[in-house]
Amino acid sequence: MRIDVSGLTKTYKGGARALDGLSLVVPTGMYGLLGANGAGKTTFMRILAGLLRPTSGRVMIGGHDLAAAEGRLAVQRTLGYLPQDLGVYPDLSARRFLDYIALLKGLHSRSARRRRIGELLEVVALSDVADRKLKGFSGGMLRRVGIAQALLADPRLLIVDEPTTGLDPEERIRFRTLLSQLAGDRTVLLSTHIVDDVAQTCRSLAVLAHGRLAFQGTVGELVSQAHHRVWTVTTPGAAPATGRVVSALPDGAGMRYRVVSAAPPGPWARPAEPTLEDGYLVLMDGRVP
């Protein structure tokens, strides 16, 4: 399910502009959306989910125009949405909560609903605690309930906003794997500020900065932006004065710094293999010629 966005602008009351003329094409498959906090990712996701109306611009999803009520309804029928700030009814069990959302999504057959909920609880590994009240669930378990509700109607488009924030490393890896497995012939739009999540799951991505498109392409293309710009410097003294220090590790009597810089940050600097994070930092620093 392809998403075509053109000239999308969203200005909130008070004049804050969250999106500024964003144009983007999202193909079928897993797609990453990176950006700093406040870059406009959540606003973009909410517009795609039909929760917010853009100030101007056009969004077409699978041929449906979101500006029209019928278009929004058609998209919502094929949409699974996991918001950044997921809330649940604490007094319902996971099974009952999913049942309620399934009813709202139009799954009226009781037997089909039960079967689907049972399957999804298996997929997200919550079958054992399905009848426990949600108020006792950990953050990771609630995220899994969130993804289960997003998948209830077997959506063609899955929008997940900052899904791994606050999860422990094990839960994060499990969640990322699950999302990758779900992609298949779906469009899964993964919005995050955690670069590693995109690096591990997506082939293509876009980067937003200040409501504008800063980059669109493959993960490899973004990484290549940092070629010949990443260095390691081991020194007993202070951190290198030039470039941006990405990491600092104690190394014997000194420190080993990883630095992103257009020129070698010192005489003992050695070139290093760039990662997606380095490419992202180079992009954000505007150091690409």
Add this chain to the structure above:
Amino acid sequence: MPALLGPPVLAVLMLLLATFGARLGSREENTRWMLMGALEMGVPLLAGVVAATLPSRDPVAELRLAIPHGYRPALLRRLAVTLGCTAACAVAVSAALMASGWWTFAYGGAAGQLVWLAPALWLAALGFFAAAALRSTAAATSLVAFVWTGEQLFGGALADNPAYRLLHLFATTSWGSDGWPINRLFLLATAVLLAIGGWLLLGNTERVLRGEPE
């Protein structure tokens, strides 16, 4: 903010009624009853609802609980500010009524302040206790509202019940000065007990963190 705005709004309405009451065509006794009623019933209603709301609505409760003596004193300060604002308005209005001749009740001056102070503290203490015990603003407000409404209706039916005469919140406007000082003192004493009960319940950190049981 609404908690701080309510009392001045009520005070202004009462002062307008006191100023123009005679010209509205209402009988003087009616106007007098309404002024005393607003003081004895309106002020306690505001105090009761505020006190029932504040304990359940602290978004930084967890943060405060982690600081020594951070939660209950902070809550008490917030209550003191809002109830203090209510009290200041009530004192100003009752002074204006005494000065303008609308106040014909047997007790005036400082003792006359018990017209509103005793029921206000009692309903506030009830709201505070109920919010602490039930951990629900809706439940605490419901109880305050029920007691407030019920007291309006029970006053006539239970006028001869000696036990109820001690606990009736609106004795001034219902029955006048007969047994009034004892009623006011009894209300103040039971209000203190309710407040202490609420204070103790809010000392249970685990209960506070659990929030509303639903």
Add this chain to the structure above:
Amino acid sequence: MIASLRYEFAMQVRRPSLWIVYGLVLAVMVAVLDYWSLDLDVYEVSVPKEAMGVAAQIIVTLLPIVYGCMLADRPSRDRVLRVDGILDTTPSGRTARLIGKYAGVCAATAVPLAITYFGRALLYVLVEGQPSALGWAAVTFLASILPGLVFVGALAFAGPLLLPPMVFRVLFVAYWFWGNLIPANLMPTLSHTVFSATGEYVRYGLLTPISPEYGRDSAVLDFLRPDHTPATAWLWIGVMIALAVVVLSLVRLHASRSES
């Protein structure tokens, strides 16, 4: 709509504080008003229809205030719990969800009230041996209590969405006293008019008719106090339902404006 109704009902009816508050209120009514005494030492209750009318009068005087306050925090619950994001992305219509939520929450909050009322009716049947009381209780509840609850429910549903919750609570209590309970000749009031939610037009116009002159002093807004007749009883039912529709439409309009 059915899904929202079903789940909102289930969540509200299982709320412990709902039952605790109604329980405490009933305890006070029994202790102070002698609610189970059947005649309250005042009324003649040998006729089941009249006895059920008296019980209805007590119920609608005191319990709607609890009913209104206990349901007033439900409309904003989805937003407070941050579930609204998920709900709004489902293809279910927002108007249908609003109506389902309203009906479910109001029905659940009215359950303890109905139990209190029908419990007394059952006691009456056991003590007096007149089973027709249950039928009259049902008729009285449907005709004289329910329309009032429909309107008060809509008011309590809309208030916290349109006003700060604390302001709404104070105004709601003040409204209930001013608009439904105080004597009509004390001050200009909606009390005892066709806009009052206490159902007296049905009780005195349809179920147990009383003389038009009974207990009437002239008062301001008397044009809103037609005589108690079957026609005005039906008028009152219509007014309550129409007001509820208007108030809920305002809620929907407000939500639409917020969306845009």
